[in-house]
Amino acid sequence: MIVAQISDLHVRRAGHVLHHMPNTASYVERAIDLLHAMDPRPTLVLATGDLTERGSPHEYRRLRTLLGRLEIPAFLLPGNHDRRDALRRAFADHAYLTTCATHASYAFDAWPLRVIALDSTYPSRAGGYVDDERLAWLDAELCEHPNRPTILALHHPPFRTGVRALDAHGFLNVERLGEIVRRNPQIARIICGHVHTAPMQPWNGTLACTAPSTSPQFVVGRSPLGIGLEAAGILTHEWTFDAALRTSVVRIDGRYAALIA
C-alpha cells in the first residue's frame, strides 16, 4: 500500500512563462511517467496543493488534461495559489471536494490507512489557515477512527521549515491544530507541500514532512525566495509489512527506471 504525494505543480495556461518556473506542465508529465514506472505502483496519488499558478479556469483545464493520462486514482487538495471554487468546477466529478461547504477538506479509507486531507487555504492569504469549523471537522474525523493509522495531508506545513520567505507568512491557529494532533496518536504522518523542498521534523507526537515540488525547488534559508538546483521530486508513503509508515523522497531526475545488470 503506497500513497504517492505530488505537490506544487504550478500548472499554467499554455504560453504563460515565469522565468523561475519554466514549463511546469512538462514537469507534471515527467512526474506521471515516474509514477507509472514505479514497481510496485502506488495505490493512489495525493496532490497537496498549488496545483496551478493562479487558479484560473484555463489552468485547471490544462491540469485536467495532464492528469487525464494518470492511470492511478488521484485526489486533489488546494494550495494558496489555487482557487477552491474554480478547482471544484473543473473537477466536478471529484465529489469529495465538496464534502464540506466552506472548505475543500475530505477523508477516505485507503486500507489499512485512513487519509484526511485538510484544506489550509484562505482566499488571498499566502500562509496556512484553519478556523473553528475546520478544526471541529478534523477532530470529529479523528474521533471516528481512533485506531486507524492516519495520514493527515495539508498544503501548508505546520512547522517552521527554514524557507524563511514562506515561514514569514505564519499559520493561523497552528497551536490549536497541534493540540488536536497531540491527542490523536493514530496520526502516523503529517504530509504537506508549499515549500518546494523536503524538510521533516517531529511535531506534536508525530512526524511532519513536506514534499519536493514536481517543478523547481526552493532554497532553505533564503529570503527572498531562491530557486535551487535540486531535481524535482515526489514523496512516497508506504505501509510496510512491519506495520509502519515509511516515507521516501523519490527524485524525478533520478533515473528511477534504470536497472543494474
Ligand SMILES: [Fe+2]
Ligand atoms: Fe508552491
